[in-house]
Amino acid sequence: MQKPTHEYFIDFLEYIEVEKGLALNTVKNYGRFLKCFIEWLKMNNLASITPREITSEHVQKYRLWLARRPNATSKLSHTLLNSTQSRYLIALRMFFAFFHERNIQSLPTEKIKLPKERRERLIKFLDGVQVDKLCAMPDHSTISGIRDRAILESLFSTGLRVAELVALDRNQFEGAMSSPDFELSIIGKGGYPRTVYFSERAFFWVKKYLSSRTDDENPLFIRFKGPRSDSKRLTTHAIEDIVQKYAKKAGLPFLATPHTFRHSFATDLLTQGVDLRTVQEFLGHRNIATTQVYTHITSKRLRDIHRKFHHGRMKV
Secondary structure, X not given: OOOOHHHHHHHHHHHHHHHOOOOHHHHHHXXXXXXXXXXXXXHOOOOOOOHHHOOHHHHHHHHHHHHHOEOOOOOOOOEOOHHHHHHHHHHXXXXXXXXXXXXXXXXXXXXXXXXXXXXXXXXXXXXXXXXXXXXXXXXXXXXXXXXXXXXXXXXXXXXXXXXXXXXXXXXXXXXXXXXXXXXXXXXXXXXXXXXEXXXXXXXXXXXXXXXXXXXXXXXXXXXXXXXXXXXXXXXXXXXXXXXXXXXXXXXXXOOOOHHHHHHHHHHXXXXXXXXXXXXXXXXXXXXXXXXXXXXXXXXXXXXXXXXXXXXXXHOO
């Protein structure tokens, strides 16, 4: 006899962590997205429903609820973006794949359709002038301003994901304070190791920030306010708030995020002639197709340059 669907939640999380080998952050995200479906079942008096009893109609109603759900985290859309809805549904699809692997009768995974993207994903990035303008915004007379400058410079220099930046520790930089630049081995998304490189300018600000610290906390980027009992390590949301604050102050044409720096890092490399495979390694992408999204940007740039500087020579 099957248990209610929600009672398989913990078993599912253990399954994707242990048997599928997903990273802890990924497991947490799947749990967060799937919990939304569990809550939806409760809201609709379906708390006791078993996996076998969930129908395509239930999934369709859940999809409709997701599509109409208010978006509290974005100013770009009042409802959840299609890409965000997809994350919730991918987690649900994985849940049903778990049922099938455990021989628990349930809806086939192909019955869980993902929303179609309304338009091609647009990659937003900063050019060199905009990066310089944004990085110059923090107040260097305060330790928090020096910290923020180090964060902005590090994001652009390394192409780190925000979660990877947050995870950096102070002791990883020991013994390198006299170096002009720095390289560091990290464990990135999916548990894969890679090397990231701090430029001379970025490492200058990291060293200036570290030399200004008087505490003995190990996290690299910490907060200087708030309860002493809590962890001082800055969260991903705190870094996002810092970037957006200075993006507004700099008067950029769009609201930059930490990932905008990653896009800018990749675009800058490609427009300077670095090959796609090398950029893939810098970014820590497991699949070259993920990196290829940047070729649309650089191809247009190269085409514009070709038209400007070469077409005049080809006139008859």
